[in-house]
Amino acid sequence: xxxxxxxxxxxxxxxxxxxxxxIISVVIYSFNDSRLVTLWGGFSLRWYxxxxxxxxxxxxxxxxxxxxxxxxxxxxALGAIVALALHRVARLxxxxxxxxxxxAPLVMPEIITGLSLLxxxxxxxxxxxxxxxxxxxxxxxxxxxxSMAYVVVVVRSRLAGMxxxxxxxxxxxxGRPLAVFFDVxxxxxxxALVSGWLLAFTLSxxxxxxxxxxxxxxxxxxxxxxxAKVRLGVTPDINAITTIIIALxxxxxxxxxxxxxxxxxxxxx
Amino acid sequence: xSNESNGERSLRWLKRAVAVPYLWLLLFFLTPxxxxxxxxxxxxxxxxxxFTPLLEWGADGFEGIRATFSNFAFLFQDGYYGIIYLASxxxxxxxxLLCLLLGYPMAYYIARQPPERRNLLLLAVILPFWISxxxxxxxxxxxxxxxxxxxxxxxxxxxxxxxxxMLYNDFAVYLGIVYSYLPFMxxxxxxxxxxxxxxxxxxxxxxxxxxxxxxxxVTLPLSVPGIIxxxxxVFIPAVGEFTIPALLGGADTLMIGRVLWxxxxxxxxxxxxxxxxxxxxxLLIAPIMWFQRLQSREHEAGR
Numbered sequence: 146x147x148x149x150x151x152x153x154x155x156x157x158x159x160x161x162x163x164x165x166x167x168i169i170s171v172v173i174y175s176f177n178d179s180r181l182v183t184l185w186g187g188f189s190l191r192w193y194x195x196x197x198x199x200x201x202x203x204x205x206x207x208x209x210x211x212x213x214x215x216x217x218x219x220x221x222a223l224g225a226i227v228a229l230a231l232h233r234v235a236r237l238x239x240x241x242x243x244x245x246x247x248x249a250p251l252v253m254p255e256i257i258t259g260l261s262l263l264x265x266x267x268x269x270x271x272x273x274x275x276x277x278x279x280x281x282x283x284x285x286x287x288x289x290x291x292s293m294a295y296v297v298v299v300v301r302s303r304l305a306g307m308x309x310x311x312x313x314x315x316x317x318x319x320g321r322p323l324a325v326f327f328d329v330x331x332x333x334x335x336x337a338l339v340s341g342w343l344l345a346f347t348l349s350x351x352x353x354x355x356x357x358x359x360x361x362x363x364x365x366x367x368x369x370x371x372x373a374k375v376r377l378g379v380t381p382d383i384n385a386i387t388t389i390i391i392a393l394x395x396x397x398x399x400x401x402x403x404x405x406x407x408x409x410x411x412x413x414x
Numbered sequence: 415x416s417n418e419s420n421g422e423r424s425l426r427w428l429k430r431a432v433a434v435p436y437l438w439l440l441l442f443f444l445t446p447x448x449x450x451x452x453x454x455x456x457x458x459x460x461x462x463x464x465f466t467p468l469l470e471w472g473a474d475g476f477e478g479i480r481a482t483f484s485n486f487a488f489l490f491q492d493g494y495y496g497i498i499y500l501a502s503x504x505x506x507x508x509x510x511l512l513c514l515l516l517g518y519p520m521a522y523y524i525a526r527q528p529p530e531r532r533n534l535l536l537l538a539v540i541l542p543f544w545i546s547x548x549x550x551x552x553x554x555x556x557x558x559x560x561x562x563x564x565x566x567x568x569x570x571x572x573x574x575x576x577x578x579x580m581l582y583n584d585f586a587v588y589l590g591i592v593y594s595y596l597p598f599m600x601x602x603x604x605x606x607x608x609x610x611x612x613x614x615x616x617x618x619x620x621x622x623x624x625x626x627x628x629x630x631x632v633t634l635p636l637s638v639p640g641i642i643x644x645x646x647x648v649f650i651p652a653v654g655e656f657t658i659p660a661l662l663g664g665a666d667t668l669m670i671g672r673v674l675w676x677x678x679x680x681x682x683x684x685x686x687x688x689x690x691x692x693x694x695x696x697l698l699i700a701p702i703m704w705f706q707r708l709q710s711r712e713h714e715a716g717r
Contacts, residue, residue: 156519163516163593164542167553170563174556223435230432234425239436246439248709252647252702254654256671257691260678261446264688268449290442293435322427351546354656354671358678368548375552375661384556387549394544 172391175384192385199382202370209350209367212281216288217345221338223289224296224345229330231297232304250294259358262287266359279361287359288352292345299344303337339404343397447695450688495673495690499697502670505584505659506652509591510599513648514641516592517599521640522633524600525607536604543597551590551661558586558662586662587669591652599644606640607633639708646705650698670694 175193179186196202227247230237237243250258266276266283276283311333315325331338353368360369374380490496524535542550557563558581565577580586610633618628656671663669670690678687 153519153523156516157523160516160520160596161538164539164596167550167557167593168542168545170557171549171553223438226428226431227435230428234429234432237429237432243432243436243439244710245706246443248706249702250443252650252698252705254651254671254694254698256654256656256674257450257695258446260674260687260691261450262442264449265442265446286442290439293439326427347544351548353548354675368546371548371552372657375548375555383549383552387546387553390549391545398541398544 168387168391171384171387174381175388177381177384180381192381193389195382196385196389201365202367202386205365205367205370208281208364212285212288212366213346213349216285216292216349217342219285219289220292220296220345221342224293224341225300225334225338227293228297228300228304232301247294247297250291251298253291255352255354256358258291259287259355262290262355263358278363279359280364283359283361284356284364284366287355288345288349291352291355292348295344295348296341299341300334300337303334307333336404339401343401347394450692450695495693498668498670498673499693501668502653503697505587505667505669506591506649506655509588509595509652510645510649512588512592513595513599514645517596517603517644518637518641520596521600521603521607525604525610532608539597539600547594548657551594551657554586554590554593554662555581558589581662582664582667584663584667586664587659587667590658590662591648591655594658595648595652598647602643602647603637603640606637606643610636643705643708643712646701646708650701650705653698654694 176188176190177185178189178191224247227243231240231244231247234240262283263279266279270276312325312329315329316322320328351368352366353372356366357369357372360366371383371386375383520539524532524539527535555562559565560577560579560581562581564580565574568574569577614632614636615628618632619625623631654671654674655669656675659667659669659672660675663672674687674690674694677683677690
């Protein structure tokens with residue numbers, strides 16, 4: 146493999162350019178003073194200033210963050226249990242159904258998930274009188290359901306590479322199963338739980354289609370707000386939002402990689 | 415597994431705890447599909463109560479259900495939906511193929527790098543995924559526009575003298591699919607190519623095979639599971655994709671996800687919307703099952 150393959154390298158370079166050029170251009174144009182999106186009118190922070198005055202946007206952003214936080218936390222807890230059960234319990238009743246139900250959301254068209262969940266909520270409201278109004282709660286339930294699937298994938302791949310002798314040792318020393326779980330298993334799984342949580346958080350923060358279906362008139366999430374604006378064309382303040390999100394993601398990724406790296410010597414052992 | 419009694423003891427609570435997510439998924443994942451199926455086959459007893467709160471959309475619960483049945487039949491009789499389903503499958507297939515053509519060389523290249531560089535390159539593939547999908551698709555509007563960055567650049571350099579229409583057409587949708595789903599293609603391919611035994615390639619080289627020959631005869635056949643996995647991971651969601659055709663597609667870019675959205679939010683025709691989604695699900699059931707089998711085999715291998 147010493148010979149260079151210029152064709153291969155240029156295709157790879159093209160691929161990376163494709164991935165990054167849109168993001169970079171949005172960041173650059175978010176600092177553009179001109180209202181005309183493609184003309185450079187000098188450096189300016191006016192679009193960031195205009196974001197702060199947009200109370201509807203701030204409201205939508207807060208709602209999205211709240212939903213993302215709650216749904217990621219629940220999805221991580223439930224997803225970790227599913228992953229552990231699928232990995233450890235050899236004769237799990239209804240195993241096929243369970244693994245089917247946690248794999249399907251990974252590829253299920255969002256539009257179907259959204260519509261079917263809406264029908265469920267309507268049926269439930271009829272039969273049980275709950276949920277009477279759709280909004281933050283129904284969106285959160287929907288997000289827990291689909292992001293759980295992603296948490297399961299992350300935790301399962303971690304479990305596959307994990308050494309179980311530590312837990313067995315703790316058991317042999319008389320540790321109660323729950324104590325062993327929280328003192329030994331959870332710390333070993335921590336990197337996967339952190340990245341699973343972050344993934345669920347991002348997916349929730351990002352979801353447009355499912356939220357649109359299961360939301361009610363009162364609740365507008367950030368993607369719903371952005372979509373309504375973007376449908377009318379490019380608006381400079383959306384560039385500013387994107388740049389802020391990119392900055393937040395960069396911080397989160399950096400934090401996550403620091404956490405993972407610090408954990409690695411212990412967990413990978 | 416060596417310590418049976420301890421193992422069993424620790425598993426007992428896990429078996430109990432898993433009931434919670436199990437019931438959750440039964441209620442919030444499986445039941446919704448059963449409801450959608452029931453609405454689409456127009457069982458009046460089951461379908462009538464769910465539609466009573468639709469008073470704001472008209473108090474005709476029963477008529478609504480009759481309409482469901484006729485619309486469901488209409489779905490097959492009217493050529494319109496047939497064409498849209500075919501168009502969606504075609505666009506998803508072409509998008510997937512383009513994704514493979516770009517993703518395979520990238521995965522191959524990454525898998526053949528030294529380990530530290532490999533991780534860095536892989537991270538660079540995954541990183542954009544963490545930034546809002548909606549906003550990344552939106553970013554292309556600014557690039558592809560008639561007065562967008564690419565057109566302005568081409569005009570300035572004199573390559574073209576009139577802007578090329580790159581936005582609001584099928585080209586933009588293909589680009590959007592390749593761009594958005596590229597990581598999903600690269601990751602399964604990479605994990606397959608990375609595991610591949612390089613000795614086989616060395617053997618092929620020792621036996622005098624040219625690089626290209628060795629690739630076609632050894633690497634490519636061995637990477638088929640990765641190709642299938644990546645393609646399914648792109649193709650299945652792409653068929654029902656909404657955001658990309660809605661933002662980048664033209665008025666004539668009809669994809670089923672967009673049609674379903676319009677039936678639901680603009681025409682407010684819920685019965686037709688549910689019939690449309692049932693047919694979409696039926697179309698996707700084979701590839702979804704295929705993907706499931708692939709996944710479970712992967713996990714069996716990993717255990």
